[in-house]
Amino acid sequence: MEFFIDRDPFLKVLARIQSVVERRNTMPILGNALLEVANGQLTVSATDLEVSLRTVTRVESVVEGAMTVGARVLFDVVKELPAKAIRLRGEGERLLLTCDRARFDLATLPAAQFPRIPDADGEFRLAIPREQLIGMLERTQFAMSTDETRYVLNGIFMQLTAATEVDQPGRIRMVATDTHRMAMVEQSLEHAVPENREVILPKKGIHEIRKLLEEDDSPPEMILGETYAQLIKPDLTLVTKVVQGRFPDWRRVVPTGNTVRLTTTREAFHQVVKRISTLSHEKSLGVRLSIEETRMRIVTVSPEQEEAEEEMAVTFDGPNPLTIGFNARYLREILTVMSGETAQFALKDDESPVLVYDPERGDALFVLMPMRV
Structure with a gap:
């Protein structure tokens, strides 16, 4: 050679x-x-x-x-x-x-x-715009589990649904959860989906796909097989094993009966949480939200008993006052991947899962478990 x-x-x-x-x-x-x-x-x-x-x-x-x-x-x-x-x-x-x-x-x-690199079996080809694929991965990737013992959660569940009517595009849904939070995004596709298909793409495969998509503007194509999945671009092919197993029914995680609504300015809330999180580098640092009428006080206390708090205006239609705690990092990650001006929280009480979404954009929802702070 x-x-x-x-x-x-x-x-x-x-x-x-x-x-x-x-x-x-x-x-x-x-x-x-x-x-x-x-x-x-x-x-x-x-x-x-x-x-x-x-x-x-x-x-x-x-x-x-x-x-x-x-x-x-x-x-x-x-x-x-x-x-x-x-x-x-x-x-x-x-x-x-x-x-x-x-x-x-x-x-x-x-x-x-050198081991033989396999190709994805089957003919299920998915043409999806690069920007759409990046956007969906970005809003779900952060919620993947890092617990290697729960291997079916170590990735993103991708669900393709064929259209029920002729000449209609299919839909694509991505879900990720680590049991402490969940992210779900669902959108229409530009092209028809030949049949229904479900696959769990592993964590490392997701990281590599995301990196290659962001390299340039080349249009990607995906092939989804029973054992392997492929990402194809003009000068490269990525092949990843798919996770074998059944992803939990994500619908059962979405809370119902959460009638209390808290509406905040998303970016302002994100900056507040980010500021008070500087008090500690602990990944499990909690923040306590004390909500009353049109005001919300955000408080955190470090393991060294250092304290930070900040207040902001909100819209709240629940019982006054309401106090609930969250993992600061989990809360920040959800607010980061949301893109609208507002973030709405549907709550039930201080112990039940909370539904987070953009009231002006219905393609994504997030579930966040509260914590005692």
Whole structure:
């Protein structure tokens, strides 16, 4: 194998795969990137057996072939090279890299040891605008669970619904929950959905999809299979395992009978919570909301008994006074992903789940469990 490539496009390709490569593993090959040269193209692949990425770029090919090399080492080397042409040549079990006056002799492993990257089975293809996909992921991703023992919650539940009438688009719903909060977004699609489909995309796959979508404006396409899902862009393919299991019925989490309404200016409330949260770096820092008529007092006390409070105007139609506590970080994350001018809270009492939504935008809702503060 031998080829020439400019430093900048090579660095972009190598940067893409760094978060996919498994840092700690019992299989050394998973720390390597697979380099394949054929037909004037270089394909660089990486996998941790759960998430895999193939990315393609043009090269000046001299000798076609394939070999694997340490992904992190190669990235670190190329990152420090001048912006000039790079020559890579395989010699036995070594990869020789030269650029200008620099020369590196890198260890390799046989390409035959690299795991085969699967494709998603089935023909369920989903064309969804990039901005719509990013927006839906942004408003649900924060609520994914980090508890590895509850694996079906370690991702986003994606539900596709075919239209019941001819020539009508389908709908897409995304749900995420860690049992302390839940986020649900549902929107119409521009194109028809061939059939109903449900899939749980894993946490790492979601992070990689989001990162690749935000790289540029290239339109994405998704393929949803029973075992794997793919994100396809013009010069790359991301393959992720889907989570096997049944996602809980999210409808049962949505509270009913919450007749008390609290309406706030979303950004102003977000800034208040953000300010008083500076009192502590504790992830579990609670804030206490004391609501009475048209005023709400937000109070927090740190583990060192330091206290902060701020008052703001609100609209409230419930029993006066009402006091309820929330995890400050959870509250901030919900207010951050909302985009409207106002945020409305539907409450029942100080112990029951609270429904949070934008009264002017009906495509998303959030559920937040209160806490004792």
